[in-house]
Amino acid sequence: MSTLALDRLERAIEAVSAVPDPEIPVVSIADLGMVRAVRVAADGVVEVDLSPTYTGCPATRLIGEEVRAAIEAAGLGTPRIRFLTSPAWTTDWITPEGLAALERYGIAPPPRRADPDAPVACPRCGSTDTEEISRFGSTPxxxxxxxxxxxxxFDRFKCL
Ligand SMILES: [Zn+2]
Structure with missing residues (x-):
């Protein structure tokens, strides 16, 4: 890869990594594990592969638009954005920084695939004496x- 392409790639990764989640602005889409790949194609176009957290989540289209805007704002032109549905996004891809940010924001982290029945701790007091009152929180x-x-x-990320 040429130095120029490498420079474009670094700037593209930086721009994509800074895009906040539209629903939970304290967490970046990178920390949620949604950014699967950032490439500079042979024709110089930036390509971004994203895994939507939930198929059909209304925020998904918005995330694509924000990634495009971030790449364009970095002077890298209009990127090609692909949404990958396989392998499906998993909560295990959320980084430790992402989990900590969710908790600070008062959102209980989603269940981990490795331990889906682990007790849900209250993000405010830490108690695990908690119950789900509705499948539908402040967002779908x-x-x-x-x-x-x-x-x-409190809100908790759903796990499909
Ligand atoms: Zn509590």
């Missing part, structure tokens, strides 16, 4: 939970 991608210990409701 979240469920509404309540902590029996401190009484506070």
């Amino acid at each position: 991608c979240k469920a509404l939970w309540r902590c029996r210990s401190c009484g506070e409701p």
Whole structure:
């Protein structure tokens, strides 16, 4: 790869990594594990492969538009964006930084694929005495939970 292409790639990765999740702006799409690949194609066009967190999530199209805008703002032209549905996005791809940011924002991290039945800890007080009150939280991608210990409701990422 030429130095020029390498420079474009580094700038593209930087631009894509900084794109926040439209629903949870404290977390970047990179920290959510949605960015699968960033490439510079032979014709010089930046290519970005994204894994949508949830198929049919209304935020998915918005994420594509934000990635395109970020690449264009970095002076790298209009990218080709692909949404990969296989392998399906998994909560295991959320980085430790992403999990910590979710918790700080008051959103319980989603279940990990390795341990889907692990107790859900309240993001406010840490109690695991929690219950789901609705499959539908503040957005279609979240469920509404309540902590029996401190009484506070909170959002939790759904797992499909
Ligand atoms: Zn609590």
